[in-house]
Amino acid sequence: MYSPDSYRVILIETATGQLVKLFSSWSGGYLDGDSYRLNSGTEVIIEEENNYFFYGFSGSIYKLSKFTQGSLTSYSAGIYNRILQQTCVKEISVQQAIDILKGEEQIEHNGAL
Numbered sequence: 001m002y003s004p005d006s007y008r009v010i011l012i013e014t015a016t017g018q019l020v021k022l023f024s025s026w027s028g029g030y031l032d033g034d035s036y037r038l039n040s041g042t043e044v045i046i047e048e049e050n051n052y053f054f055y056g057f058s059g060s061i062y063k064l065s066k067f068t069q070g071s072l073t074s075y076s077a078g079i080y081n082r083i084l085q086q087t088c089v090k091e092i093s094v095q096q097a098i099d100i101l102k103g104e105e106q107i108e109h110n111g112a113l
Contacts, residue, residue, distance in 0.1 A: 001061045002037070006070025008080060009097045013088040022054050022062055023075035024051045034075040038083070045098050052094055064094075093101065 004024035012019040025036040040058040047066070054062040072080055083089055092100075 001063055003063045004037075004070070006072050006076070007062070008072070008111055009071060009092050010083065011090045011092045011100065013090075013099070018100055020092075020100055022064075023076075023080055024058070024062060024081075025070075025072055027073055036075045036076045036079055042097065042101065044048050044101060045094065047098070066094075 002024060005027050006025050008023045010021050010023060012021060020042040022039045022042055023036065024039070025034065028034040037057040039054065039060055039062065041056060042054050043057055044055045046053040046055070050066055052064045052066055054064065056062070084091060
């Protein structure tokens with residue numbers, strides 16, 4: 001189970017529909033640098049009192065704080081911003097991701113679904 005220092009949720013428009021992904025980052029220390037992961041895609045999100053649990057298509061699980069998304073480091077923010085520059089990618093909230101995965105919402109992106 002992964003517990004990142006910070007995270008963001010993104011929506012990717014594909015030819016077959018919408019894909020929810022999780023961008024996670026960890027702050028490095030003296031001996032190791034900052035790191036990040038972009039999951040394979042999110043299958044389901046479980047909400048508990050203090051945390052969200054993102055279950056990925058690859059079987060990975062991420063435990064995320066409900067109260068803060070954390071601050072991206074300059075390294076991870078640079079990578080994240082490059083991801084967002086792609087025309088098919090948009091940042092969304094956790095609640096929007098939950099609704100999309102339940103089939104209750106579709107997010108309009110660049111004038112199209």
